[in-house]
Every structure is written in structure tokens, then in C-alpha cells.
Amino acid sequence: MAPILRVVRAAYDYDAQHDDELAVHEGQLLYVIGEPEPDWLLCSVKGPDGQADLTGNVPENYVEPAPVLYHAVALYDYDATNDDELTVRENDALDVLEVLPDDWVVAQRGPAFGLVPANYVEERGDAAPASAVPEPVAAAPALPAPPPAAKPLGPPKIATALYDYDPVEPDDLDIHEGENCLVIEDADLDWCKVRIISSKKDRSNKEGFVPRGYLQFKEVGKSPAAAATATPAAVATAAPALPAKPVIPVTAPVPPPLAAQPVIAAAPPAIPALDALASALSAQARERENADRIRREREAEEERVRRAQEEAAARRASEEAEQQARAERERRERLERDRQERDRQERERQQREVEEAAAAATPPALPARPPLPRRPSSPARPTAAPVAANSTGSNSIGSAAKDMPDPAKVRIWLDTSGQHRTEATFVDFVDGKVKLHKTNGARIDVPIAALCTDDQVLAYKLKGIPPPASLVPAAPAAKPSSVSTPLVTGGGGRSTMYGGFDWLPFLTSCGVDPQDAHTYAFHFVAEKLDESFLPELTRDILKGLGVKEGDILRIQKRLTTNKTQIQQREADLTTQNLARIEQYFQERVKLSDQSASQLKSDEDLARRLQQEELARANAGKRQDWQACGCRADGFGVEHGPAC
Incomplete structure (x- = not known):
């Protein structure tokens, strides 16, 4: 107990x-x-x-x-x-x-x-x-x-603040609307001394005077x-x-037996609380605060768990998307490698077939021409030049099959840096690319912006198109006699072109306001950006260059459209190149067949001419022998007196 x-x-x-x-x-x-x-x-x-x-x-x-x-x-x-x-x-x-x-x-x-x-x-x-x-x-x-x-004068008196009260005197109490308090002294008709009842440690048990009109009293009476x-x-x-x-012996006092103990x-x-009935209010306030705190903690924990789950789901989705993208890239790379391997094998097969056809069409070597006997004296007679045994009678297959440029039209083409040069002839100028025919027979497409200014002007002229004003150097202006107006390029005397690429037409084609387009073009030129930087113009770069948000969307939309068009053109060019390669190999095979037939005809003609030449030579010898009295028998030639 x-x-x-x-x-x-x-x-x-x-x-x-x-x-x-x-x-x-x-x-x-x-x-x-x-x-x-x-x-x-x-x-x-x-x-x-x-x-x-x-x-x-x-x-x-x-x-x-x-x-x-x-x-x-x-x-x-x-x-x-x-x-x-x-x-x-x-x-x-x-x-x-x-x-x-x-x-x-x-x-x-x-x-x-x-x-x-x-x-x-x-x-x-x-x-x-x-x-x-x-x-x-x-x-x-x-x-x-x-x-x-x-004995207390009565049960405790509880009051609730109706309004906020700010202290005026040092012994006044600052109280907030809705706070409960225990009335300590209420003898005065206008003022009461109270003690705040609150679960907040910084507010509980604070005492002071408050106007009576600011309080609403709650009397607590005794029960019946x-x-x-x-x-x-x-x-x-x-x-x-x-x-x-009880009787106590003389020798020693013995206490009586103990009674049963309650x-x-x-x-x-x-359970903690405060004064009187105010303790109930304080306990209820604490319970409400504890319930609110538990609810807030539970909601915070649920929110934390929800966010953790969302982050985990987002990470999983990102990882899955990355894995799918990586798998798709690997699949495309594998397909591209397989396609290239098939193309290489097909080219090797066609090359072998061409070589085998050429080898099969090569005629056998002619037998050696027998030596003619020496003539003692005869007038010189023109003889047909003998045909070599290994002669084909025509140009080689490679020279007939390979398309070579006209040497008279070959010139040196330079890039914008002037370090790379190519010897080739001009073929065409289509879609901003110059088609050139190199001296080794290869045909290439070069972007017009990659060439130096002189070569760009030449390409426009060869195509029959007047070159842009930005490529043609302005003629020196005559010295003004008085005040003259300076020439303005783009705006403010600054150029909107860099590296052969004019930014102003590009920006206006994107739907940008012309005045803003001039400003943006000057910024791009100041940063030394040319056409090669178009695929790298991200939102952050455009924003750093001072481009407005709406214009960023317009430029990105145009770049996306250009990218799609470029990809389509590249796909078309790839298809065209494959068709050209197929046509080239078919022509090679056809030329090989024609060359084999031509070789056979040439060999037959050479043999026939050689036989005719031998026959004519033998006939001339017999006439010479008869004229000089010579006679030929099975053992040799018996010369006559004239010999």
C-alpha cells in the first residue's frame, strides 16, 4: 500500500x-x-x-x-x-x-x-x-x-477574455481574446486581478489587472x-x-494483537492540470493541442511518405525511360551496323562478280608471231602494226567505268578558315549545298556557309543566282563634300551576319518582331554564332542572349521544323545515294559485259588482219623469187642468177 x-x-x-x-x-x-x-x-x-x-x-x-x-x-x-x-x-x-x-x-x-x-x-x-x-x-x-x-470563500471563479487588452500600467496584464483565466480578486467594480490558464508555458500563470468589462465570468456553484x-x-x-x-505483564510490556488493517x-x-475547473479547460486545451499536434505529425508523415513514394515512382519511371532509350539506341546502332555490314558484303560481292566477269572475258594469249626470213633487197613496204597478245583493243575497264571530272574545269575550293582545300569541278547548287565533283571521281555536297566568301560568290554566279548583298563587298563611298548620312547595315551601323549566315532573315522567318529580330541578331553576331550553332540553341542559351520567352518558343518551333526537314532531306539523300550506287554497279556490270564482247571482237579482228598480212607477205615473196629465178623446194630456196 x-x-x-x-x-x-x-x-x-x-x-x-x-x-x-x-x-x-x-x-x-x-x-x-x-x-x-x-x-x-x-x-x-x-x-x-x-x-x-x-x-x-x-x-x-x-x-x-x-x-x-x-x-x-x-x-x-x-x-x-x-x-x-x-x-x-x-x-x-x-x-x-x-x-x-x-x-x-x-x-x-x-x-x-x-x-x-x-x-x-x-x-x-x-x-x-x-x-x-x-x-x-x-x-x-x-x-x-x-x-x-x-475555508475558501467559495468555488473558484473562471472568466474568458472577450477582447485583447494591452497593458497601460506596470501591474496590468496583457491578455488575448478567448484566453481563460482564474479570478483572484474582484472586489473592485471596474478592475479584476486574474491569472491566465493556458497550456503554453510562456502564457500560463501570468497575473495582473484587467478591466472587468473585458471579461465574461463563469460562476461555479456547489452541488445540493x-x-x-x-x-x-x-x-x-x-x-x-x-x-x-490490554493487560501488560510485569516482566515486559507486550502489546495487544493488531487489528485488521484497512x-x-x-x-x-x-493527469496534469491547473486550478479548479480551469484545470478542465486547460486539460481540454492540451488534449486539443495534442490531438492537433498528432494530426499534424500524422499528416506530415503521410505527406513525407507520399512524396517519397512519388519521388521513388519518378525515379523508377526515369530509370525505365532511360533504359528504354538506351535499349532503343543500342537497337538502332545494331541495325545500322548490320545494314552497313550487309552493304559492305554486297559491295564486295558485286566487286568480286565484276572481277570474275572481267577475268572470264579476257581472251587467251595469241601464239607468237613467226619471224620473217630476211629479204636481200626489196623496197620498203608498210606493214600493219602487230597487235599485242594481251592488248584489249580499247581503253581499260576502270577508265571506261569511272566518271572523272573535266580537268579543264577543276579548281581549288577553300573553306571559311582557308586551311582545308579541295580540287573539284562545280556541278550544281541546291538547297543551300554546293555539289562538287572531285578529281578522284567522288561527288560531294558542301554547305554554302562552309565555303569561303569568294567561293560562295562563285557558286551563286555559276548557278546563275545573284549573290546576297552580304557577300558582295560594298564599293567605297565617294568623299562627301559636306555632311553625309552614314551607311546603316541592319541597324545602328552593325551587321546581322556572321560566318556567312545572316541572322535577321532567320529570326523574321521565325515570326519574331523585326525590331526585336535586329536586337537578337546583333547579340548573336556579338557572340560570334553562325549557322552551325542552330542545333545548340537551347532555352537557357536563348534566355542568356536576351531573347523573350515568346520568341524563344517561336525559334525552338522553327528549329524543330528545320530539324525535321533536314532529317527528311538526309533520308532522301541517303535513298538517292543508295540508288546511285546501285545504278553505278549495274552500269559496271553492263560495261563489263560490253567490254568482254568488245574484247572478243577485237581479238577476232586482230587475228584476221594478222593472217591477211601474212598472206600478202608470202605472196610478195613468191613474186620476188619468180622474178629473180629463185626456186623453193622442200629443202630450202635455190636462188637464181639475178640474186
């Missing part, structure tokens, strides 16, 4: 507002077994009709010190055997506060309270009694009874049961008679 700290009496009726509170009636004695929080007491009372003791919290300002029933003196020594009992020594002065029906009394010795067997004490008068035992042990001096506490409660005087007259003194229930945990 818990020890009894002190004994008090209920000054007002109090109805329990929570499960851990104790309902009491005015005049009821309470055993204080704990003080967990300021302004609250943990009390215990005897249960009705022998039931278990009741325990709960009671406001401290609802109780007062218990009155003393009578003064008593201890007859014997008694050592407490439980926490709620009081240890006394013989002749100790005691104040009896309550007499229990089971031969126990609740006594006070100095600041200590507890249960003592009723037959161990004896009532005495106001003066301290003489010692009952003739031994030289001095009796414990009787402690003065605690002064009775003045208070009228039926006995007064302390009546309780004092109802003290039971003491039991008979049971006091254990104390439940206390």
Missing part, C-alpha cells in the same frame, strides 16, 4: 471528469498518497460497505487540511509493518484525524501521517499527560496541532449534496470510545 502523505478534507463537491479522477463531496476526508503535478493531489478514500478503496486525482484547491478530532498520546511503541502505517513510540503526542470502524485510527505525528491501532493510543486533554511508566524515559514532546486552514454534509464540529463529537487497555488501493497515474 502507498504511504499516506497527509490527510485533507473536501471543501467543495467535485464530480470526476475523467476515468482517473475521484468524485468527492464536501466534508469528506481524503488520504493524500501522491502529488504528481502542481495543483493536483492523488487521493484515496474508503470504499462503501467494505468495498475496495477508491483512488483518483482531486484538484488541490478543492480540499483543505483535515480538522483534528482529539489529541492523544501513544501508550506503547508500535513499528509500522506497511507503508500506510505510522511508527510511534510510547508517550508520543498524536493528533487523531479519523477513527475507523475496525479499531484503527488515522493519526498525525508532526509532518507524518498513518494508521495506528486504536488500543495503542489514549485521548488526552490540551495539556501533555504525565508519563504512565515510572521509567526515566522522557515522553516525546507533543507537537502543536497544525493551524486550521481558512454539500448542504447535507456534516460540519467538522459534528464529526468531532462523533468520535468512538477507545477500547479497554486496504488502500494503489495510485493510478496522474
